[in-house]
Amino acid sequence: MKRNSWQEYQKEIADDHYFYVRSCIRQNFFPGSEAAFLNILRNDLGRDVGEEARHTSCTGIGYHSDIVPLETIMTVVARQFAMMTEAGYEHFTSSCITSFGIYSEILETWKEFPETEERTREYLYKATGREFKKPKSLAHTSDIIFHHREQIGKQAVRPLVNVETGEPLKVVEHIGCHYAKLFPKSGIGGSEFPYVLAGMIESWGGEVVDYPERRHCCGFGFRNYLVQANRGYSIANSQKKLESMAPYKPDFIVANCPGCTMFLDKWQYAIAEMEGTTYGPDGQGIPVLSYEEMAGLVLGYDPWELGMQMHQVAVEPLLDKMGVRYDPAAKYLARNGKYIGQPEEAAVNLRCTSQPIIRKL
């Protein structure tokens, strides 16, 4: 019964014509993932995705740090919807889980407390002269990849399979708290039966690892990372997840939320430096991918074009398992082909034999 419980948590996902808004965290740490999402949708799947240069942050990190009041974030969100309305779109999609939670919460609050929507419309008009229609559908960008997962599977050139053993790759997935804990019905599988990433993994040949702390927070905790004095909370919660998943020997982690992707990557570095502990099966870290990177690899994209050189935990062991052909010397080259130096070594990658040693070209 539990195996199929995710099917009770379904949502309408539009098939085409999306209005796309970016993520503060994803564009900073995984800009190649945002580029890959647009390339996959537009070029591989032939879908229309509209973007508007005048949209801003939703201010969600400020809201969940309790410095941006509810009335203010509602008005900023209303302006994003005005951008969508003016561009002629009805299906809104966000590249960020914090934002997705914010949009879901605000639409629900407007429904539950209509006076808040009325006040927001007044504030927006007074501040900008703009008006808006509410979106017909709201999706996180992973929902859209999930919606097209079978089509991507048909176009796959590198399934999630270990090329040496022929076995499915073992994948830990992490959907991020604000994807479905706020409104379980707005996420595929809800918060207890996460399926948005699991569905992709299964469709592309991998095997999902179920482990005790699968639903535990990555440890961001907003103010608990953003203020230096509080970061013990953040690393301790990431450590709890990593300790829980390690015995299952995952080949990689895939995360839904850009913050979670970054924390599960960076805190592995910090734990290795602080305690000498690594969680990979052979003394290395566990590579952490965004779902756009996972989809991109499956579709045959070059890992450096996907931006995987920006990860702290080296991804080469995974690329080798998948049989991805890549140029180690191209990892640290600028667009003009010039070498731009490379990061110092780190304990989390020290046993990574595939890590290229590049001298100045």
Place this chain on the structure above:
Amino acid sequence: MGKYFDMLMEDVRMREGLSSCMNCGVCTGVCPAAEFYCYDPRQIVNIVQTKDDEAIERLMKSDTIWYCGECMSCRPRCPRGNTPGYVIQALRTLSQKLGFFVESEKGRQQLALKRTIGESILRTGFCLYPKLVDPERHPEQGPVWKWIFDHDQQVYEQFTPVYRKEGCGALRKVDEQTMEELHRIFEVSGGQAFFDNIEACSERKAREMGYDGANEAYFNDVYTTNNGEHSN
């Protein structure tokens, strides 16, 4: 009796988040903050529903309400459909409106959040931007981030045509008219006044603590101080 409770109930998150808690403690059982800190969301909700003004004021002046990470793990698990995380958000908002937040070490950190994330929003249109994540303040980001930080132009231009320039794409420079609209939204909706109040209360507290106002030294104090007595 009930003065602060009534003020809290003006916040829609309180009306959505609390209706007769039965104290089962499921929220505490699943709470990442409760595992790490001396923290029990069940008790906070219970104190709030007593409507006891003195007890609620003590909460709003304490470190306790600042431990929650707002992951909202409590929300789907509560058998009564309550959301302790929403109650925390309402308490934090009121604590700042009334100036109580500066009375605790964790509360005083709101100034650091306002000056980093808040000012980034009003300066760039984004909550964060690469140059905000300075490796000096973020050693945990590691050597790859330092490499990106030091070579930002060459790294980012591989993935976005508009790094620090106007136009569609990642990490663009947000145009002037949009920034003006964002500033007006903050003015009209109370965001700017909220920021100003954080500054004013911090200025007062900084002087009380012996600083020459809420200057860089005070910022560094609130950003880094941890008395070591918060964790389990």
